[in-house]
Amino acid sequence: MRKAKHPAIFWLFLAPVLFAFVIVIVVPFILGAYYSFTNWSATDRLGETLKLVGLANYAGILKDPSFTYSFIITVVYTLLNMIAINIVSFALAMLVTQKLVGRNVYRAGFFIPNLIGGLILGYVWQFIFDNAVPSLGTFLGFASWENPANLLLAKSNTALLAMVVVGTWQYAGYIMVIYVAAIEMIPQELVEAAQIDGASTFRRLRSITLPMIRQALTVTLFITLVNSFKQFDVNVSLTAGGPSAMFLGQPIYGTQLLAMNIYNQGLKSDDMAGGQARAVVFFLVLVLVSIIEVSINKKREIEL
Secondary structure, three states: OOOOOOHHHHHHHHHHHHHHHHHHHHHHHHHHHHHOOEOOOOOOOOOOOOOEOOOHHHHHHHOOHHHHHHHHHHHHHHHHHHHHHHHHHHHHHHHHOOOOOOHHHHHHHHHHHHHOOHHHHHHHHHHHHHHHHHHHHHHHOOHHHHOHHHOHHHOHHHHHHHHHHHHHHHHHHHHHHHHHHHHHOOOHHHHHHHHHOOOOHHHHHHHHHHHHOHHHHHHHHHHHHHHHHOOOHHHHHHHOOOOEEEEOOEEEEOOOOHHHHHHHHHHHOOOHHHHHHHHHHHHHHHHHHHHHHHHHHHHHHHHO
């Protein structure tokens, strides 16, 4: 008879991971939440001038147009990025699951951009938008592309779209892998039966493929939601928050997403407590939106 393992062995193996999680995630989060109720700044020595200020930092968020604007464009960027990434990645997944010569090479090629760091990626695409696009315009005879004022990064609206393009190029291959795994799990008997019954490609896609990959769609939407909402490195290297824009009568960064807004408030404005308060609000909003998104998709899975 096999002897049952003592529970202490389980916790012994789990202890290093739990310790790292507590030290790296739990403790900094608790300290950050505490400091958001103080007057902490980067130049102060903690313990000497640290004072509790209550909800003053949170009240300051509501009075800051830059945070409101960053929140709005982050939501817009997240929605556009989620739609673009999932459409492109699903199309790529459908392509590489066909009987193509060298389809594994295509899979690897589409996945490679995800391995490039966000900072490097932003600088590479900045060069493409500022130099390659005008050169292409000259070659094709599009004079408007040669005008610096018409470049994608020259205006806040088009610069946000440029960030979506870069985000899609970076993450589409990664999300494609999830869709490929889901598509290859679809029983071929269903597809063959539909073909025998004369179902068109669009009909098979709507009635078989999409319902059968519903769980994968829940996962991909969650991943793209979280990654888009906390975008920072590409935002810094591609646009640096610019160009400027006007909001509520004040000049602000036109493409400054929430993560960059928090960074600028804490380090550039020497307001660490204010930055922590924004980070707490950012965390709560992201958790709430993620729970709602997963709940809606899980409900649809049950209905299917």
